[in-house]
Amino acid sequence: MYVLSAIISLTLLGLVLGFLLGIAAKYLKVESSPIVDELESLLPGSQCGQCGFPGCRPAAEALVAGKAASTICPPGGSALAEQIAALLGLELDLSAVKEPELLVARVSEATCTGCTRCFKVCPTDAIVGAPKQIHVVVADACIGCKKCIEVCPTECLQMHPIDVTLRNWRWTKPALPVASNAVC
């Protein structure tokens, strides 16, 4: 009798817990690694592919798997590299990293036909234009993904370095003293 009640109660317990787990698995499902999500939210999300991966999520997965360095994202620059390194707890040596020069697209008015292909592909809506009107790139919104360059039929879109104005002019780093001083 005792044996029977033990078997029944344990079976019931198992069934109830199994049912609960089944429900939890359905409703509290973790779809992906939270760290990958977090990394993806850090990355620009423009799927530009400059890192060599097909998009920002594959890049985030590669970062988590340790297949990519934290300095992987060119548009993010060293600021993003620092954030990634802090999130993943990686040692980061920026002294070897050269700040990538960000290029932005610019329309040459002479050859633009107003075909509207470029502003349809621009991921940040940085191109303003209308059919048969000369288009223009808003430099502050351009992320340098070069998608517009690929679709332009007249090659009127070209990448240019950002204009230096008083707003973004910075002091340069002092050059290190000549090596002969360091010998001692």
Added chain:
Amino acid sequence: MLKIYLNTAELIPDGVAKALKNFLYLPFFRSFTPYSESGSDVFKRLPDFFSKPRIRGGVHAEQHKAATATQAIVTNFPLPKKLYIPLQQHVGKPAEPLIKVGDKVLKGQLLAYSQGMISAPVHAPTSGIIVDVNDYPAPHPSALPIRMIVLETDGKDKWLATKPVADPFLLTAEDISLRVGAAGIVGLGGATFPTAVKLNMGRENQIDTLIINGAECEPYLSCDDRLMQERAEQIIDGVRLMLHGMEAESAVVAIEDNKPQAYLAMQKAAEPYPLIKVIQIPTRYPMGWDRQLIRYVTGKEVPVGCRSSEIGVTIHNVGTAHAVHKAIRYGQPLVSRVVTVSGGAVARPMNVEVPLGTLLSELFDFCQVNPEQTARIIMGGPMMGDSLPHTGLPTVKATSGILALTLGELKNTDEQPCIRCASCISVCPAGLRPLDMANNIRINQLDIAVDLGLKDCISCGCCSYICPSNIPLVQYFKYASGEVAARQQAQHKSGQTKRLIDDRNLRMERIARQQHEEELARIAAKAERERLKAAQEATT
């Protein structure tokens, strides 16, 4: 303490005096009573030995002021043919021009109005014709172009009819601020913060002390010194107007003790007004830094990240007080300023009143600067000023001095390794550790440098000045501050980029959904039409 060192300094030779001076400023001895009348009473001053020192850090730089401080301000500067007036001569948003090319303007006429909360208008420095509104090189180390109004002078220098106020003390405090703002007055010490905004902040925070900065601690410069000697009454009047505009109680005019004549003149002018006190402060760079001066005069420390008005103190320059006097009493906007032209390559060093927008080249011709000897052109003082690449740049509201220095006056830049002597730590007025900050910046560890207090660095240059290894410490800090700002901008941009992409994706989804719905509606309509057609056929 002050008196002892003044007397001894006269008796003993220069080198010994300097050594003694430095000794007297050692931490243990440097607790001055700022303006005690009873100098002999040792017991009264005894508690000062145990109180916190009122001056932190600083250096004794060679003064080089005598060449210009002994001559009267030159007021007969020949009017240049063209004036280049930048639309941004102040902190904040640039002014917006309201004149057209070809317009005739009179001296003091509004050329560009201020836009936004923190901004200042720009007025015509003389009468003439507007010939251009375009980009010209800015008085900045990069000499990058900024928007300027080019005014061709007609030589008449004719003022716009101004309305002098009979008794400005009958005006409301708000009205004083409005008039100061409309006159385009900004802080003339070099910070160029709009004065009206500062007056408003002072009134809102109910400040009790107005400090007038007559320290002029930068070497070479003597424009404030001369202004105080020659126009003391006007300055004191400006101070009274500022007090009225801020509804403040009392003012303290602080003058370094290397300007005894300015001190006497100001004291004489302030005699009828017991609320305005004129005091002498020790000569030590950077005594004119607002926080240092506030600490010395009031004993209060401005907390990090706070404005001085939050602790009940506001600080204005003597030049600003003079400009306020002219603006309120005579309705004259800020269209000229006194500039010190000095340095080893200048044959006729002087303080000269010039219209804003005068090119440096004209100023240099007038002062007979030898271009072959000039190794560096500096706008401002030698410690904090900016080196300029050429002389085709205009003077602006911030220009307190223009220096043409010879090679011999420049610091040796032969950089040697750091010997960790910690001289930079003892001279830093902000209490930072420059050597540690610079080492971290060198290996791009900017976060650590920020933790060490990079944002509290005021770029005063004391550390670079004192460094026996000639390490360009300030350049490191300027570079790092710019880099930190650039990173913040980059972060901001990536945030904005994400927002743009999300918005675009949402829009694309909406468009796709709409197209799908339209398609469905079209199919449904077609089916309906066919059904009706079929029904019609069935009936016929």
